[in-house]
Amino acid sequence: PRIMDTEIEEDKYAPYRVTDYSRRYPEDSAAGYEFVVFIESSTEQPIGTRDMMNLSTCFTRVVKGIKYLKKINKFKIGVVFDRPNLANAFLDNSTFLRDQNLKATIPAGTTEMTGVINSVPTSMTNKKIFNELGLGTNCKKVICVRRIMRREKVGESFQLQPTQSVAITFSASTSLPDYVFIKMWRFPVLPYIPPVKQCFRCLRYGHLGKFCKNSERCSICGDQHNFKSCTSSSDKAICVHCQGNHLSISGQCPIKKQKIIENKNK
Ligand SMILES: [Zn+2]
Ligand SMILES: [Zn+2]
Ligand SMILES: [Zn+2]
Incomplete structure (x- = not known):
């Protein structure tokens, strides 16, 4: 049955975390830090x-x-x-x-570093990747493997689809390894850039729709209604952030492009 399939799929791409891990500070951390x-x-x-x-x-x-x-x-x-x-x-x-x-x-998020590898077959589960990972001798312990998922519109609803990118979190690290290996294949490790958060309800940056307390705005015309009931057409769109002629959620928006650059430099 369908529901069963969904459960398996979700489980397959659930982040794989090492549970018995207790955080330590990297001993090569820069001085002058607290x-x-x-x-x-x-x-x-x-x-x-x-x-x-x-x-x-x-x-x-x-x-x-x-x-x-x-x-x-x-x-x-x-x-x-x-x-x-x-x-x-x-x-x-x-x-x-x-x-x-x-x-x-040790507070969460202060001692780990996350990198990304690309071109990992989507048939591999996070657990399988974790088990097959080969690391260099100086490499720190891996504590989380997470397939990067993309929200895609399927018919009327959105579904999470796997990408070929996988985020790997290393414990007690101040730098990322250059490479990791999966079954003899060498994958370059790139810095992980967190996605720009944009609310689908009010269209503002910095929070997600499920936490939104603002009134809804239309991504096409910017007025207070859902985009589905908008009478304006998307080629007449006005962005609420820059007043440009694109949807307020568009990757073409110069304000959004700026936010992406800011995230890269974090
Ligand atoms: Zn919001
Ligand atoms: Zn509208
Ligand atoms: Zn814009």
């Missing part, structure tokens, strides 16, 4: 209810290399180190953490 470790209580009592000054005394007595402490919220504080190896050593100090009833983690 290395934050989040601390939470491992008991019912939130860390924010503990005595702040008492806590800092007990930290500085045992832990080396702390630059400062900061309160994040009731449940979380940040311990800021000026060297990556000292932040990592703190994470590995399980005796201290256990004695103090604390859990330590």
Whole structure:
């Protein structure tokens, strides 16, 4: 039956993530950067209810290399180190953490690097790619393999279609490897450029439709209605961003082109 097929397809292209991975800072990170470790209580009592000054005394007595402490919220504080190896050593100090009833983690997204390889047959699942990946000797551990999907209009609705590009995330990295291998084939690794977010509802940049709180705007004429009920034709389109003669979602828009360049330089 059809539903079954869809489930298999979605599963096939679901991102493959390494689950037992605990984040560490790359030890070759540039100096002058701050290395934050989040601390939470491992008991019912939130860390924010503990005595702040008492806590800092007990930290500085045992832990080396702390630059400062900061309160994040009731449940979380940040311990800021000026060297990556000292932040990592703190994470590995399980005796201290256990004695103090604390859990330590590195915030997500601060230590990974993502690259893209192209021309990967769409028949390969993310898991298969992960299992077949050959890495150079200096290469860091791969923690996520994700096929890049494209939204394509199929009849009246949009469907996610696989592209031949695959994003690979490496742990504790400050640079990407030049190549990875899949079954003897060498693939150059290019920097991953996150897509420009544009809301299909209000047409603004920076958020997606499912989070939109603005009123709907038409991508053809810019008035407050859905483009499907627009009486204007698309060759008379007026872009809400630049007033140019194209759809407000067009890749031809100079404002959108600028956003894409900004994303590349991030
Ligand atoms: Zn919006
Ligand atoms: Zn319209
Ligand atoms: Zn425009």
